[in-house]
Amino acid sequence: MRVFEYILLRCINSINGERTAAGIYNLLVGKRSSQTLQDAHAYQLTDFFAIYKPLERIELFHAINQLKEEGKIFIKSEDERPELTAYGNEHLGRLSNEWEPLYFNGIRLHEKIGLFEERLYLYIQTITNMKKGNKQFLPITDRNDILRWVKMNYKANKTHLMDHIHSIYHELYSLLSEVNEEEAAVFTYRLTGAGLIGLSKQQLADMFHLPVHNVHLHIQHFLHHLYQAIENKPGTYPSLSIFVEEKETSHLITNSAQKTYLFIKQGMDLETISERRRLKMSTIHDHVVEMALVQPDFPVSLFVSEQEVKEISQVMDELQTNKLKSIHDALRGKFDYFFIRLVQARMQHQKSEAKI
């Protein structure tokens, strides 16, 4: 399984027996729920958020099972939460040597990568067909927005097409040379040129004798790498930089949460919002936590005092856990789960700042 295995072991290691496999699934497919976002932050797994959108639940359970059979993890039967065995831990070390550094940055890029990918593929198909003088070709996407974007950018570069193709080629080539051979090969065969159609994931898996999981992750990984390389050094990759847009604010917050936020900003208290919106209080709480997670500057102080934050965060530090129940119990039920989650959210921002 290799890369996929590595990522799974990383996840299992980080969540440290505090979440079930379903939690890992939600992370990898990028489920938009407060719980998933919160977990991603809490366990520092934000890089892997939504890097495997087409993953089927059953496939993940197969893989987890396999890890168990190989003795790399064990699963406590009472709560179905996987943990690494000593052997698994050792194995993770080996895989880490093999695969790091990884360039995934799911939390920031997950909404951009899909678009980036489709534009890139179609653009290459388009310019190479034009070079060949082949005006009638069937685009490999059905999405009109992508078609329009490609057409516009093609027109902008049409006058110097040959040079343009050359530099796109050279920039891609140099970026492909930076990653491992297997990844470069998988990605190259995914591309479509004039009269040379790219391969499906299953075909790539067959050709390179890889599980489909790894094919998917190789492609995703290269896209993340590519995107960030261009973003960081647009001067080095001037032709490819047309595919990357300026950084913008997060779209992560769900619409419903945004509405709640609007009311909060108007000074309404949570009970009133709950009544007004005919939503359960727990849902409103979810919204608040969701926003606290996504926005570093969210005014947590509207809901908990500095003193309370201190008290809760102290216990979290002592216990070294993100398990709500443990924290709640250690505080002898003094605080509602909502407050604990809010404080968690706030601390995650501090953590990730510390990381940078």
Place this chain on the structure above:
Amino acid sequence: MSNRSLEKELKHYFGFDTFKTGQKEIISDVMNGRDTLGILPTGSGKSVCYQLPAMLAEGVTVVVSPLVSLMVDQVKALKAKGFKRVTAINSFLSQEQKKQLLSQLSHYKLVYVSPEILQNPLVKERLKTLPISLFVVDEAHCISQWGHEFRTDYLKLANVIETFNRPTVLALSGTATPEVQKDIVTQLGMTDMESHIYAMDKENISFAIEHVEHPNEKLVKIEQLLKYQHAPTMIYFSSRQWAEKASGELSSNLPDKRVAFYHGGMEQSDRLLIQQQFMNDQLDVICCTSAFGMGIDKKNIRYVIHFHLPTQTESFIQEIGRAGRDGKHSISVVYYSPSDDYLPKKLIQSELPEAPDIQKTLNYLFNLYQSGAKLPVDELVQQELELTETQWRFIKYHCHQHHLLYQQTIVFNRDKWKDFHTFLTNQVENRFQYKMAKFSELISWVHRQGCRRKSLYQPFQTSLKTPVVPCCDFCGFDWKNFTFGQKEAVMIQQDWNERLRDIFLLGDKHE
């Protein structure tokens, strides 16, 4: 318009020198404002029959097409050919995209729609404001109760035509029995249509059927058949699992063949790649479900093999219609094992509600009625009642017919509802029997002694063309020893940097 100029226009817009059988007759009638029914064999060029008038006529041409994928493919193909003023409105567009498209609709000459989207008030209202000169119903057999599938929104087209200020109507189909042909005319609310009915048999297709004991034997047979052939091949399966399994086995046992599978469960991007590889002769064999095919217009498919049969003769004829679109010799092969009858029966059952479903649905509606709620959107209802799309569509249609539903409002009447329950139960049973009878008809074709061609087309027409290729295994075609010749076409694996150069057309080969 004189005929000479029609030919010129054909050349101008499509690059063809002459019309194929039936095209010119149909186009002339349509251009003269006559409502027309055109029955032409699969792959005979029905699209041109409305695409050319669409280019020439003043107003807008609206085409009703049953499958979104089919629409999208056709729009893409037209755009690739340089027709820009064509678009499709379908349920896959987001609300935002739909709005934008609708606001620019007057820009287009040719608009593809699904029958369902025509029931969308926004779309209908917008279309009403356009000068629609031609209204086309493609795959018009879908309109018939006795057709392939129960597409209830097809039955509302008569009404749509009226609201659109009664444009000229053209109905096209590749597979319609005389009974269905009549039904098409009636259901469209027409009394009189110019009919152009052409025989549906394909003179360049040979037929063969082989009986085996067990499904696994089929794969061995297919291997033997394809081993020494250079021939693009489609193999139809009725399940995704089988398509994948067969693709895997054929790839490993036929190492010099490029084999892949295609089905509705794949990611969209992968589907598009596989489809284009096949079009582009980068694949030799494609193992697919019926999800593949409708929009496929590959000219040189030599074999259409049925690993599993569809549920009726009409579908079978459609599927073999993918073969030999270049007019050259092609072969239809059916492998049949007795256990095959099971899958289609399951399939037919899954399309119809079961007795408990009916009761459950009525209870559900009654609860809604009592709480004063309206009927929610289809997806929700389906989820709530655990019904498939076709099952719910079936129930909903009859609820409307019997006035249990008025638009989204539930109308309650105890006696009426009781009667309805009985009626629907019977209706399901009838429909099931009917569909099973259709399936049996196809199965009995497989078992019948005698010329395959004659018995296949018998329900559709009285006479047959003389085939220009060997007729069938029964008439002495030695298909097992026949070969289209050989050519090595192996997928060689290159270094990635070589491949990259090839994609970008760089290097000695290209410069």
